[in-house]
Every structure is written in structure tokens, then in C-alpha cells.
Amino acid sequence: MEHLTEAELQSWLDREIEPDERARVSRHLEACDACRRVAGELRAAAERFSGAMLRYDEDLAAEADGARLRPDLPVRRRPGSRPRLPRWAGRAAAIVLLFGAAGAAAMVPGSPLRDLLFGPPSEVTAPAPAPVEVRGAPSAAVDGASITVRPQDGRLAVRVSDFAPRTRIVVTLVDRTVAVANLPDGAQNARFVVAAGTLEVIGTGVPAGELGGAVRVGLPRSLQSGVVVLDGTVVARVSDERMVTWRQVSRSGDEAVFEVGG
Amino acid sequence: MGALLQRVGEAVDFQTAYRELYPALHRFVLRMTGDADVADDVVQEAFTRLIEQELPLDEAKPWLHVVATNLVRDRARNRQRRGRLLEETPLEPDRPEAADVRVERLERIDRVRRALAELSERDARMLLMREEGFRYAEIARVLGVKSTSVGALVARALKRFVRAYDSLEEADGTSD
Numbered sequence: 043m044e045h046l047t048e049a050e051l052q053s054w055l056d057r058e059i060e061p062d063e064r065a066r067v068s069r070h071l072e073a074c075d076a077c078r079r080v081a082g083e084l085r086a087a088a089e090r091f092s093g094a095m096l097r098y099d100e101d102l103a104a105e106a107d108g109a110r111l112r113p114d115l116p117v118r119r120r121p122g123s124r125p126r127l128p129r130w131a132g133r134a135a136a137i138v139l140l141f142g143a144a145g146a147a148a149m150v151p152g153s154p155l156r157d158l159l160f161g162p163p164s165e166v167t168a169p170a171p172a173p174v175e176v177r178g179a180p181s182a183a184v185d186g187a188s189i190t191v192r193p194q195d196g197r198l199a200v201r202v203s204d205f206a207p208r209t210r211i212v213v214t215l216v217d218r219t220v221a222v223a224n225l226p227d228g229a230q231n232a233r234f235v236v237a238a239g240t241l242e243v244i245g246t247g248v249p250a251g252e253l254g255g256a257v258r259v260g261l262p263r264s265l266q267s268g269v270v271v272l273d274g275t276v277v278a279r280v281s282d283e284r285m286v287t288w289r290q291v292s293r294s295g296d297e298a299v300f301e302v303g304g
Numbered sequence: 305m306g307a308l309l310q311r312v313g314e315a316v317d318f319q320t321a322y323r324e325l326y327p328a329l330h331r332f333v334l335r336m337t338g339d340a341d342v343a344d345d346v347v348q349e350a351f352t353r354l355i356e357q358e359l360p361l362d363e364a365k366p367w368l369h370v371v372a373t374n375l376v377r378d379r380a381r382n383r384q385r386r387g388r389l390l391e392e393t394p395l396e397p398d399r400p401e402a403a404d405v406r407v408e409r410l411e412r413i414d415r416v417r418r419a420l421a422e423l424s425e426r427d428a429r430m431l432l433m434r435e436e437g438f439r440y441a442e443i444a445r446v447l448g449v450k451s452t453s454v455g456a457l458v459a460r461a462l463k464r465f466v467r468a469y470d471s472l473e474e475a476d477g478t479s480d
């Protein structure tokens with residue numbers, strides 16, 4: 043049996059190949075342990091990179107916040123950095139003022155500008171009964187079909203991994219202060235792992251056909267910085283009350299549907 | 305947002321471009337440089353230059369990344385010309401409060417920067433662009449490589465980053 047190349051596997055993981063080719067790679071993977079192992083390694087590398095970048099973002103933001111929060115101490119300037127305003131500062135300030143005013147108008151619920159920019163508010167689906175709410179830092183595995191997680195300093199990363207091919211993940215912006223995740227029926231072995239600012243939703247290879255629905259993730263619209271990582275690939279980001287998505291199967295307003303590779 | 309989505313080929317209005325593209329471009333430059341001041345300056349400058357252009361949104365996005373990367377390079381060259389170090393940000397703690405927490409944070413930042421530095425600039429940009437949702441065709445156009453090569457290049461760069469990152473973590477005796 044001729045094995046798949048890393049280029050084919052990476053393109054398959056990144057959903058960068060045509061449907062026919064995609065089906066061929068998927069068929070091969072079902073039959074080939076060696077290629078499945080390589081695909082797993084590539085996926086793990088992508089997840090490691092994404093994880094490192096998310097932590098890097100948080101650390102850089104904390105450093106920047108720390109500098110701003112210390113007015114009594116001089117902010118360290120780099121050698122050679124300019125203490126004066128750059129030439130384009132006037133224009134930039136005008137731009138910022140313009141968008142600041144527009145942004146402020148857009149924040150007002152029911153304002154025409156908000157509707158124009160973001161569309162009408164979406165319906166919020168209530169989570170499953172009696173969700174588990176987890177605050178705080180300790181990393182812990184949490185059983186149950188539903189969970190709510192409070193962002194840390196306005197930031198939250200949701201990582202979804204190890205679900206079977208063709209499992210659907212529905213990500214929605216919600217008007218709540220906590221994130222919500224729900225597992226579908228039939229995903230008894232899936233689990234949540236919560237740590238400060240992160241929620242992992244880990245599947246265990248339950249065939250998608252046996253799941254009674256989709257994995258659902260609701261992200262607070264108010265997040266300063268939110269991200270959804272599906273099998274090592276960033277598929278959604280939330281900031282400024284908006285969600286940007288990539289590689290989705292469909293998108294309708296504040297709801298995006300993704301599908302696990304395969 | 306649907307109402308304002310730009311049609312392919314239609315010249316973008318500046319407000320839409322700013323709203324759509326600023327966060328990702330800022331994150332990209334911040335990750336490249338590790339310096340929030342530089343990222344603020346570079347991204348503002350790139351958007352200021354965009355005002356002069358009439359580009360569709362799908363072209364403005366890679367255009368901004370190219371311009372921002374060139375601005376980062378210019379800054380590095382200027383600094384070198386002045387005989388200063390490229391890696392300019394001092395990583396010693398200067399805040400007495402929660403010093404141990406900050407030391408760990410600075411070490412993590414340093415680890416990522418060193419692991420990224422193990423890659424060629426092209427490969428680092430490629431991974432950061434992929435992380436921002438760029439498609440292979442866009443990455444290929446910006447970096448001047450064949451679209452069919454991107455999968456292999458991404459796989460190789462990811463493995464190289466992880467190898468470097470893990471060995472730095474091991475050397476530091478830490479684990480995330």
C-alpha cells in the first residue's frame with residue numbers, strides 16, 4: 043500500500059483539498075495505521091502550536107496590561123523608540139475617534155447601527171439542565187453533558203478535539219457572561235477539562251452517526267478575546283462583540299457550524 | 305455583519321477593512337515581534353497606507369500582512385544600523401509585585417520567541433498566517449511559494465516549532 047505524504051495529510055487536516063481527494067485520503071486513513079499515526083502526530087503538532095500561541099497572546103497581553111496599570115512607575119521604553127508622536131498620529135487619532143464613535147453607537151442594543159453592522163440579535167438557546175459551572179484556575183476534568191465556564195479577564199479559549207469525523211460543532215455568540223458547552227446524546231465518554239481561561243471539550247471517537255446532535259459551544263458576546271480551536275486549527279475568534287470564523291460548513295448570523303475532518 | 309460583507313473584487317471601504325482586519329493583523333504582528341508598542345505602531349502605519357489604496361477586502365488582507373511585515377523588517381534594519389540589538393525587549397522583571405509569576409510569564413514569552421526564531425522568517429509567517437485563518441492559496445500568494453507546496457511546508461514548520469519549543473521547555477524544566 044502506498045502511503046500518504048505529509049503534504050496530503052496536512053492539507054486534509056486543514057481542509058485544503060477537493061472533496062474527491064478528501065474522500066480518497068479519508069478512505070486510506072480508515073485502512074492504514076501508519077498514516078493514521080502520522081496524521082495524529084501532525085494534528086498534535088498543530089494543537090501544540092495553537093496552544094503555545096494562545097498562551098503567548100495571554101502572556102503578551104498581561105505584560106502590556108501590567109505596563110498600563112503602573113502609572114507611578116515609568117513605562118520602560120526601548121532604546122531608540124520615539125518619545126514623540128509619529129507623523130501619522132493625527133490621522134490615526136481621527137480614525138480611532140471615528141470608529142470609536144461608530145463603535146459606541148453600535149454597542150447600544152437596538153440601535154440601527156448595531157443592527158446594520160451585526161444584524162439582529164440571535165436567539166439564545168438555553169443550555170441543558172443543571173449545568174456545572176466552573177470558575178477559577180485548577181485544571182479539572184468535569185463529567186456531565188453541559189458546562190458553563192467563566193472567562194478569565196475577558197479571555198477564553200475553547201479547544202475541541204478527538205471527536206469522530208463528521209461530528210458537528212455549533213458555535214454561537216450568546217448574551218451571557220459565561221461560556222456554555224453542551225455534549226450531544228451518545229457522547230457519554232466525552233469530557234470537559236477546565237483550566238484558567240480555557241475549556242477543553244474532548245471526544246473519544248464515538249462515531250458521529252451515533253451522536254444525537256452536535257457539540258454546542260456558546261461564547262459570550264462580551265468576550266475581550268475568545269477563540270475556538272478545532273483539532274489544532276483556529277476556527278473562530280470573538281472580539282468586539284463579533285465572531286470571525288474560518289473553515290465553517292455554514293454560517294448564519296451569530297451561529298457557525300463546523301465539522302470534524304474526514 | 306452579513307450586510308456589509310464585501311463582494312469579491314469590490315473596492316473595500318476603509319471602515320470595513322479596519323473593523324474586519326485590525327484584530328488579526330495586530331495579533332500577527334504582536335506574535336512576530338513580541339512587542340505591543342511595535343505592533344500598535346506598525347499596524348496603524350499599515351492601515352494608514354491602506355487609505356491610499358483601492359483594494360477589495362480579499363486583497364487588502366494579504367496586502368496589509370505584506371506591508372506590516374516590511375515595516376517590521378524596516379524597524380529591525382534601522383535598529384541594526386544604529387548598532388542596537390534586534391531582540392531589544394529586556395526580559396528581566398522590573399515589578400516587585402508577584403515577581404515569580406512575572407518571571408514565569410517572561411520565560412514563557414521568551415520560549416515562544418526562541419522557538420519561532422528557529423524557523424525561517426517565511427515559515428514563521430506561514431504558521432502565523434495559517435493560525436489567522438488564511439487559506440493555502442492566500443499564504444502562497446503572500447509568501448511567493450506554490451500553493452501545492454504549502455501543506456508540506458506547514459507540516460515541516462509545525463514539527464520544527466514543536467521540537468524547538470519542547471526542547472526549550474525541557475531545558476527550562478517546565479511544562480505547560
